[in-house]
Amino acid sequence: MPSTPKHPPLLISQLSQQRVFSQLSAKSRDTLAGQFTLANATAGATLAAQGRLPDQLGLILSGTVRLSDPDLNLSVQLEAGGLFGFGATPATQLATWQAVAAADCEVAWLPADALAQLCIKHPQLAFFLPSLQPAHQPPAVPAPPVSESSNALNLLGTPIRSLIKRPPITVAPDTSIQATAVLMRDRRVSSVLLVEQGLLFGLVTDRDLRNRVVALDLDISRPVSDIATLAPMTVSANSPAFEALLLMARHNIHHIPVMEGGDILGMITATDLTEQHSTSAVYLAGDIYKQSSLDGLKSISTRVRQLQQHLAAADASAYSTGHIITAITDAITIRLIHLAEAQLGPAPVDYVWVAAGSQARNEQTAKSDQDNCLILDDAFDEAAHGAYFKTFSKFVCDGLAECGYIHCPGEMMAMTDIWRQPRRVWAEYFRKWVDSPKPKSLMLTCVFFDLRAIHGQAALLDGLRQQVVQHTKGNSLFLAHMVSNALKHRPPLGMFGQITLIKGGDNPHTIDLKHTGIVPIVDLARVYALAAGVTVANTHDRLEVSAQAGEVTEQSARDLRGALEFLGKLRIAHQARQMAQGQAPDNFLALEELSNFERSHLKEAFSVVQTLQGVLGQRYAGGRF
Template sequence: MPSTPKHPPQFSSQLSRQRVFAQLGAKSRDTLAGQFTLARATAGTTLLAQGQLPSRLGLILSGSVRLSDPDLNLSVQLEAGDLFGFGATPAPQLATWQAVAATDCEVAWLPAQALAQLCTKHAQLAYFLPSLQPVLQPQAEPNQRVNASGNALNLLGTPVRSLIKRAPITLPPETSIQATAELMRDLRVSSVLLIEQDLLFGLVTDRDLRNRVVALNLDITRPVADIATLAPMTLSANSPAFEALLLMARHNIHHVPVMEGDHILGMVTTTDLTEQHSTSAVYLAGDIYKQTTLNGLKNISTRVKQLQQHLAAADASAYSTGHIITAITDAFTTRLIHLAEAQLGPAPIDYVWVAAGSQARNEQTAKSDQDNCLILDDAFDEAAHGAYFKAFSTFVCDGLAECGYIHCPGDMMAMTDTWRQPRRVWAEYFRKWVDSPKPKSLMLTCVFFDLRAIHGQAELLDGLRQQVVQHTKGNSLFLAYMVSNALKHRPPLGMFGQITLSRGGEHPHTIDLKHTGIVPIVDLARVYALAAGVTVANTHDRLEVSAQAGEVTEQSARDLRGALEFLGKLRMAHQARQMAQGQAPDNFLALEELSNFERSHLKEAFSVVQTLQGVLGQRYAGGRF
């Protein structure tokens, strides 16, 4: 949708003829006009997809726009002069409706944060903007904000833009270090952004002033660009807040610029994530990277279970909790790699440390073993390099075990010779698994088709992954075997739809939420992704992308995502209850832990999985013969 970077002189006049913005004075309208972005779209173009209406306000300048709820088959048509989106669309429709150009049209877009700030100054506008009222209500103090269940308010699902507290503080790169420090002192901020030609150039924090200026006795008349972090990591304003948490946790940073396209909206810091349950992940990751010994890491690892308890208490989604807990595992892994290289010296050739299984999918809980491997550059020579990488991988894997990530019972770890090989050997592994899908090969594909680079040369994995998905895409024989293997994990439903409990073993009269609930969905999503030739590993994301590729219907993918989220939250809550009682977390849920409402939804979730397993089984029936 092409945008017009500068607003024509008549645009402010157009605002004066719109019934909402006509309430403003001429000066306020002129200021407001500069915050809009004008865009043209042809008929049929999706302007805002489902879930995106809360991100901005749209003013139709010409043509018409159709708002609709595709799930309920409801729609309305808006014409020039009408408003839609954040503030204007009623709250019940804001999250579920989408906006599509009914004809060729031109729309002026205003960021949600800008509209909220405008209505704070001009309260009379809220009369015309029904869904803006909750945003303008006074906010309780962090320790007073509770949800209906009494748990602390969960900020993980809210947009990053909602965390911005003030307009960005910016300076040109040639500003002196002294002048920058004076401005930060006067405005009482911990960071400033460097802007050149209206584009983000760099970021300077109080830590930079301490570590790069004071500690090194640097000349304070030098340009501040000399101490800045250039091209800093950023987030889109519409990203969920938990992505800010993940970015900070994974990279041990405390300031993240928030962007609307190329426009800087503001800054989010760790202190902006005021809810304790959210920020604890950031501080935990920071503490991990400060450790210089294995004992230090081992001591910190006890806090991972507490983190999951906090996230469960904050009613965080299973999707976000999985990403956060996995980010901590990534931090432990990366720090152990740093310690290994400090002890053994730098690696003699390029490598990439790769997570497999649930860590690769960003779906870990506080109860996880380790699945990992090492892909080495093809320059690897066993005589010259073998001893180093054997010691290196053993140090990391044993260190993870010390930190609570037990050794894989099947030895699928980089410390095992088989799973520490040059790239060419890995390519041959995958070729054999796909061309000769025997039972053991199918088991291995379920682990090693879910891969994610943690540290090192990610290109070694990326090229290999592309080769694999091209080999599996449309390979009906291999996919038929994968489906047959996947159907071994069935949801626990009886003939008449009742939940069947385990009868024996260590956990009688329970449900194995992992192997009979979550794993079947993981397996379905993996088959869809391999058939579509997509490389994403997370199950939720695989379902979404596979639906876009046509391997599963949008409705079925949505149902599976809902079932995955429901089962995941049950699992997280169950483990949090166990840890609060001093028990080791597991995946075995007793029905007595659930309300009748939850039991009903559990049956529905299992039924969704059972139905789609049947559909996939029929699609590939006979494909192995």
């Protein structure tokens, strides 16, 4: 828009009447007038798009200007003499509002740096200007409260080798129990490693001395190998600390040898990871396995929310938070299975309890329902064994519901007869779903293609999974239908890139972070994995492996992983805020909860998903016909 000569009478008049600039002397206003640029706009013209208001200050000389936030569907109207943009528009709105001519208007523009210099010379003007700092700069993130738990949880991204406090304490397998106990006392350690010819043979802890020696009155002159845990689980020195935490939580162990190749570097204990017994995943899982009743599990399950709050405060990644929260769900499930078997007796045939959905993907948060199934050995006979497994599965599913994992609204649970079947029946289920991809089949596929063994004979699932992915790999008809089904979940972006909010129902003026944010990425990763014949279930890992297999470019996979991590952290932080306020956690985020910086990145994340949905849709556009 063309500039007009400096110092026009209308500009001088408005400056003298405007409540901010009337504070200046006539000479100062005259000098200031020379720094403005004048522009005319017709009704409907965009004066400043989203993100451009921080660049300059606008003074309306004539006409009307409408400021609006298209994401929140908010707007205000300013008349002649009004100011907007840098300095005048509050910082919380500055980067996300836009300016449009509501009627033909003339606006005088002052560059942001010129206004900043003016306020240095005339500091009294700051009283009228609420946003003198550019809002497009990232806001400072408040540090989480310092506590032992947050310090400990910050170790989640720390390599395990940095936690090793001393060289490994070792003994030969034929060392006596008494000599081993004396060594542990003298070296003040709670465990020793059994090593023979430089190779790790076993592990002995003070718990072994108590439970396997003292409690059983065992001869202390016997070799320590008699009470050792042989071939113990180990971790790599370069692995992140959260992997050791998960291993301890899932298997209810407190000591793990650290290896570098074949060399033993040392030992990691639960107390090396965190001293906060009440909210540590390790100690929480340990307490779960100690419970002997459903009431005890119900009581302890309430600590899962506190665990998520501590993870959020420690700025743990969404990836590691999902794994840790899911590890607790696994522990509760396994303990319920133990209690069921204690009550009903051992299972009459082999089985594997299988998690589906977010639990299978290690992507749970404190707001999760249950999706599970039961795969039985083909020796299963309904007449002989049906009643046992019906009672067994109902006990576990109802127990999960009592612990806060509500029954699946679609009844996709092992307590439902159709999802508690022998392996041969499951194989037929998958064959039909792949060969006849009807809408219901596609919906079931999305749930039951994300599976992970929780307890029992994992081989029952492993063989079935391999069989299924071989059938889906390169199956363009099936994959095209899966893509069509996946594209039903779209990011909430309007035609011009603005965020569209839920308009009615129970959660108006919010976005659904789960179904319109995270689920579209989960769906994309599932299609990539099926096309590549990949068996991993976690979405982040699927994207990584699918890129290696050539089903998606490395850059696109990185973009989707970044979007997934960003949306996941928003969801976790949103739920942590709700729980801190005594509210039930949900997935519905109001944009007012976000900083301008976060809102900008939210749009970018949605845009990445939208673009790659379009790419995948084009790839399989003809495959359904």
